[in-house]
Structure formats: C-alpha cells, structure tokens
Amino acid sequence: MSHPFEIEPSVEMNADEAALLNEMPALVGVGQSRRSFMIHSAAGGIGLFAANLLAQESALAQMPLAADAAAAPIKAQNVVKVTLQVNGAPQTLELDSRVVLLDALRERLGLTGSKKGCDQGQCGACTVLVDGKRVLSCLTLTATLEGREVTTIEGLARGDQLHPVQSAFIRHDAFQCGYCTPGQICSAVGLLGEARRGHVSHVTADVGKTTTRLTDDEIRERMSGNICRCGAYPGIVAAVQEAHSGRQTAQTWEFATETQLASVRKERGHETV
Numbered sequence: 001m002s003h004p005f006e007i008e009p010s011v012e013m014n015a016d017e018a019a020l021l022n023e024m025p026a027l028v029g030v031g032q033s034r035r036s037f038m039i040h041s042a043a044g045g046i047g048l049f050a051a052n053l054l055a056q057e058s059a060l061a062q063m064p065l066a067a068d069a070a071a072a073p074i075k076a077q078n079v080v081k082v083t084l085q086v087n088g089a090p091q092t093l094e095l096d097s098r099v100v101l102l103d104a105l106r107e108r109l110g111l112t113g114s115k116k117g118c119d120q121g122q123c124g125a126c127t128v129l130v131d132g133k134r135v136l137s138c139l140t141l142t143a144t145l146e147g148r149e150v151t152t153i154e155g156l157a158r159g160d161q162l163h164p165v166q167s168a169f170i171r172h173d174a175f176q177c178g179y180c181t182p183g184q185i186c187s188a189v190g191l192l193g194e195a196r197r198g199h200v201s202h203v204t205a206d207v208g209k210t211t212t213r214l215t216d217d218e219i220r221e222r223m224s225g226n227i228c229r230c231g232a233y234p235g236i237v238a239a240v241q242e243a244h245s246g247r248q249t250a251q252t253w254e255f256a257t258e259t260q261l262a263s264v265r266k267e268r269g270h271e272t273v
C-alpha cells in the first residue's frame with residue numbers, strides 16, 4: 001500500500017526542478033532519500049496546517065458570540081453634550097463625540113426617515129438640512145452642531161400640508177422603492193434655497209451672470225449627489241423643476257378611470273386589475 005503522502009512518480013517536473021530534487025539530500029544535509037524528504041515535507045505541511053487550525057479554533061472559542069457582541073453595550077468615549085433644534089424642537093443629547101448626525105437622528109431621536117445608504121458620503125440617502133443648507137448627515141459629527149437647526153424629512157410638512165417638493169414628488173411619481181426619496185427631497189429643498197441665493201454650478205454657462213432660473217440640466221447637475229438605484233430620475237427632475245418654477249410640468253401618470261379599468265379587465269379576462 002502506498003504512503004498517503006507519497007508523491008506520484010508520474011508528476012512532471014521541468015529540468016530545474018529535477019536538478020534541485022537530485023541535490024536535495026545534500027541540501028538538507030541528513031542523507032535522507034528524495035522520497036522520504038518529500039514525505040516528511042508534506043507531512044510537516046499538514047502538521048503545520050493542523051496546528052494553525054487548532055490555534056484558530058481555540059482563538060474563536062475565546063471570542064464572544066456575534067449575538068453576545070452585538071448585545072454588549074458599546075462604551076461611549078469622550079462624551080459631549082450637544083443642544084440643537086431638530087424639526088423645530090430643542091434636543092439635548094449626551095453622546096460619544098464620534099457619533100454622526102445620521103446615527104443620532106435614527107438611533108437616539110427615532111427619526112428614521114433619513115436613510116443610511118452607503119454611510120460614506122456617496123449616495124445622498126442621508127441628506128438633511130442644517131440651517132437650511134443640505135448636508136450629508138452620515139459625514140456630519142453631531143458634536144459640531146451646538147445651537148444649529150436641523151431639518152429632516154419629518155420636519156418639512158406643516159401638519160397635513162406637504163412641502164411643495166413633497167407634493168411634486170407624489171404628482172410626478174418620482175420614486176419607486178422610496179429608499180432614496182427622503183434624501184432626494186431634502187436635497188431638492190436645499191437646492192431651491194441655493195438657486196434663490198444665486199449659487200452657480202458646474203454647468204452654469206456664465207458664472208459671472210447670476211441667474212436664479214434653473215434649467216433641467218442645472219437640476220440634474222445639482223442633484224447629482226443623490227443616487228437613485230431605481231432610476232426614478234425623470235420624475236425627480238420634473239418634480240424639482242415644478243417646485244422651482246411653479247409651472248406644472250407634464251405629469252407622467254394619472255389615475256385610471258373605472259371605465260378604463262373595466263376595459264383592461266375585459267381585455268385580460270380577469271377581475272384583478
């Protein structure tokens with residue numbers, strides 16, 4: 001019976017490897033045969049592998065389970081006290097100086113409208129307004145907001161009266177899954193303020209000539225920090241343009257009438273439309 005680690009004689013070697021193997025007994029200096037050297041090397045390799053495995057297992061056994069680790073309270077460091085206005089109400093928070101606004105809003109104040117998409121400033125899902133200017137709350141340290149006014153998607157409507165940008169988003173069906181929508185709307189509200197203040201953008205044709213009138217290209221550029229994985233961009237641009245210009249832009253959908261529904265049902269031969 002062949003040894004389990006025996007190297008098959010049929011293994012092909014190039015000339016350099018064959019020469020090296022022939023010199024092995026001399027190189028290892030103990031006069032062992034080529035075969036026994038290779039067997040021991042292989043066994044040594046397996047032994048090393050087994051030892052590593054055992055070490056890993058013992059290290060893992062000493063680690064707390066993931067569930068326990070998640071349940072363990074995270075010790076706050078360098079705690080700071082911050083008082084700020086959130087959607088018109090004063091809030092005083094004591095938190096770790098590293099806590100970003102997005103986490104403070106969602107985890108401490110229960111305002112989960114602002115969404116965590118990338119958590120690194122690339123998607124815009126977490127956009128909120130600070131003193132009327134749009135910011136990425138995932139990149140804003142709460143400790144820097146002493147005395148500032150934060151407005152989130154929850155604070156835009158006045159009672160039952162939606163903000164004009166919110167109404168325009170609904171009219172233009174400017175969302176699909178809705179995950180990016182709070183950030184899109186806050187960003188659009190910030191954009192309207194920037195346009196009123198005459199800010200220019202990368203696509204402004206003449207930066208010396210201040211204009212507060214935004215073209216669709218301007219809106220696309222200025223909203224480019226807000227990603228929508230559902231691709232609702234045509235509706236988003238139309239909604240922002242409508243809120244900006246006050247002109248009704250073409251609506252992309254309408255409710256079907258009962259007669260239209262009946263005709264579709266008849267066509268499809270079932271009642272579920």
Ligand code: FES
Pocket residue numbers: 115116117118119120121122123124125126127136137138139
């Ligand atoms: S979560 Fe803040 S930019 Fe994506």
Ligand code: FES
Pocket residue numbers: 174175176177178179180181227228229230231232
């Ligand atoms: S509506 Fe789904 S990500 Fe924008």
